[in-house]
Amino acid sequence: MFKSVFEADDLFGEVSKECGLIVRDVELFGMDLVSAIEETRKITPSDNFRELLNDLLLVHRSGGDLTSFFNAKSEGYREIARNEMDSLLQFLEMIAEVYVTAFLARA
Incomplete structure (x- = not known):
């Protein structure tokens, strides 16, 4: 999903760049997806995107x-x-x- 958003940068603008950080961390640096999301959540300037990533991690960890x-x-x-x-x-x-x-x- 993050890779799809990253590749559709003309539709999502800055959010696609943020998703690109997650894709980079996983594909180039070998991080697991959860760690990559946590790192991006820490540095994203967007409050809405930070909230989305935080909630996504909570749902994932709780098995939702x-x-x-x-x-x-x-x-x-x-x-x-x-x-x-x-x-x-x-x-x-x-x-x-x-x-x-x-x-x-x-x-």
Whole structure:
């Protein structure tokens, strides 16, 4: 999974670079996957990615269902993205109103 995200860097941006660190640690340095995830978790600047890796390690260590974990996390991230888009849309609507109002006031 980490290798797939790393190879799809045009889709995932900075996250793919972080996944690339995990892939590098496993394939080049011979680390086990759990250790590579722990090392990346320590150095990643992204709070969201750090939380994802931490939760992934907890699920793995407890023997939880990774499919359910990823489904729940992806739904949570989709909801966050939806909320951010709604906020941006409201901001753009406000700017459009100000622009139209200012344009009409000048005319």
